[in-house]
Amino acid sequence: MEISLKELLEAGVYFGHPTRQFDPRIKPYLYGKRQGIYIIDIEKTIEKIKESGEFLKKIVSQNKKILFVGTKKQAQTVIKEIAEKCNMPYVNYRWIGGTLTNFKEIRKRINRLEEIEMLENSGKINLYTKKEILIIQKEKEDLKRKFEGIRIMTEYPGAVVVVDVKREINAIKESKKVNIPIVGIVDTNGNPEIVDYPIPANDDGLKSIQTILLKLADYIIEGLKETEFIPETIEKKKNEENYE
Numbered sequence: 001m002e003i004s005l006k007e008l009l010e011a012g013v014y015f016g017h018p019t020r021q022f023d024p025r026i027k028p029y030l031y032g033k034r035q036g037i038y039i040i041d042i043e044k045t046i047e048k049i050k051e052s053g054e055f056l057k058k059i060v061s062q063n064k065k066i067l068f069v070g071t072k073k074q075a076q077t078v079i080k081e082i083a084e085k086c087n088m089p090y091v092n093y094r095w096i097g098g099t100l101t102n103f104k105e106i107r108k109r110i111n112r113l114e115e116i117e118m119l120e121n122s123g124k125i126n127l128y129t130k131k132e133i134l135i136i137q138k139e140k141e142d143l144k145r146k147f148e149g150i151r152i153m154t155e156y157p158g159a160v161v162v163v164d165v166k167r168e169i170n171a172i173k174e175s176k177k178v179n180i181p182i183v184g185i186v187d188t189n190g191n192p193e194i195v196d197y198p199i200p201a202n203d204d205g206l207k208s209i210q211t212i213l214l215k216l217a218d219y220i221i222e223g224l225k226e227t228e229f230i231p232e233t234i235e236k237k238k239n240e241e242n243y244e
Helices: 005-010 024-029 042-061 073-086 103-122 130-150 169-177 206-243
Strands: 015-018 030-034 037-040 066-069 159-163 182-186 197-200
Touching: 005 042, 005 206, 024 030, 024 042, 024 197, 037 042, 042 066, 042 159, 042 182, 042 197, 042 206, 066 073, 073 206, 103 130, 159 169, 159 206, 169 182, 182 206
Parallel strands: 066 159, 159 182, 182 197
Antiparallel strands: 015 037, 030 037
């Protein structure tokens, strides 16, 4: 998978935080500092994108989902777009406690959302009073905002991808509790050691976030293609055996 140094430079992937905002554990991924700003070593970024991408490709080739998490304003839209492009679940509103550690209860809330939608689609909601309908519709909007992105997640994901390891610390903690590996975009104020696959990069710039997630999406889509070919390969093998 080709990753252009020029593309990452143009996206501002190398811009870190001011030197006063610094986690010393990110030091191995730094190039230096300029005018009070830490500069990330882009060659290390490319190396880690490739490593993370190959891992995610392997996960989806095993028919497992990748959960994307990015709730900061700059990440919300792009997280949704990239996840939907790959047909993967996402959290872009806020992390709801128990999303992974209390998954059965979360699924109950999603089931409730689907129950309300069935009421609307069937017209049965009109059997309620106007006041009751308003309450139900308000409940539906709240459930959609919280859980719309993870409706397709019917079991634990095979991996979690987070934008900003400091902000998404609760998602990381829950992932660790249920032994789900984590890919994380880590800026110069973050700790790369708390995720399994750190990607050193600017996690504040929209273009930087988008560029990295698009690269990961390319790997994921490659992995999905492999799963699509598996049934055909098996069928072909069966046919060959029948002719022998």
